[in-house]
Amino acid sequence: MLRERRKPFLSMTRIIVQEFEELWCASLLEQVKKNREVYWPTRDLRTCAETHLLTCNKADFVLQTIQSNPFQTTRFGWIDANIGIDASKISHQYGNHLLLHVLHHLTDKFHLQILNVTDKKYKQIEWKREYYAEYRWVACGCLFTTSKAVGMTILNRIKELIVETTQQGYGHGEEMFYLEILDEFYDDLHRSYGDYKDMLHNFIKPTTNFVYIYWSVVMRYFQLEYWKECVEVCETLIQQYDDFALEINYDLYVRLYSVLYLSLKHIDRSRANQVTHIIRRYYYTNPLFTQQFDNLKFLCGMDDFAV
Secondary structure (H helix, E strand, C coil): HHHHCCHHHHHHCCCCCCCHHHHHHHHHHHHHHHHHHHHCCCCCCCCCHHHHHHHHHHHHHHHHHHCCCCCCCCEEECCCCCCCCCCCCCCCCHHHHHHHHHHCCCCEEEEEEEEECCCCCCCCHHHHHCCCCCCCCCEEEEEEEEEEHHHHHHHHHHHHHHHHHHHHHHCCCCCCHHHHHHCCHHHEEEEECCHHHHHHHHCCCCCCCCCHHHHHHHHHHHHHCCCCHHHHHHHHHHHHHHHHHHHCCCHHHHHHHHHHHHHHHHHHHHHHHHHHHHHHHHHHCCHHHHHHHHHCCCCCCCCCCCC
């Protein structure tokens, strides 16, 4: 069926068929089954040991493609097959240009979408049992892209984590392995933000669902005191507003500047002072900003901020 659908594009298509037993992850099957007899709190009728390992094998599928590079490309990636009609899993209003826009604007970094923030303590082996006590929404694994060098390093590390975690007795899909990746390869990642349905819209720059990003990402970073990450996402969202990429939500705009200022106070006083001047300038020149700042200053912890 796939070959028939791709018939007009066979010159730019390579179809590879593998039996499950031939996959890199297949050697872990018996261990996964034994693990789940002992501990499997995320049991789901939709999944089994084989489907878990198949999703884990994404890393090896892409590594195989990087190594063979049948079309001599410089960028590689993964996109799930089960993304729904009109890509409904990764887009809330699909158009053919969306994926093409993403592909046209990729960098050499590993592009990954963050949809939530999880406590970093779960990277430690003594917390793994609790980590896998429920499904943790760490990153969206259904779409990622990379260059060769960065991809080989990160994807091989993911394979190491798959083996280590399986040997420890845990595992549920591949997305939870990104908890380690987010820290270990911080500068090699291009982070996008949002829910699954925002992926094609936000993968290069955020354009939609800023309220979700604020509460599920920004405030989670802030509450967990991950100041570096918090500053990065705040600056990314603010820049989009400042570039008029979308209508300014002044409630959110003030909240983002407040969180940015408070986060910078912990890691960079000089930059915090710069943000102080920006906030004051907006306060005295933009009545919409002024109104929201006065409404939110106590709620946002900015009651001591002198305008």
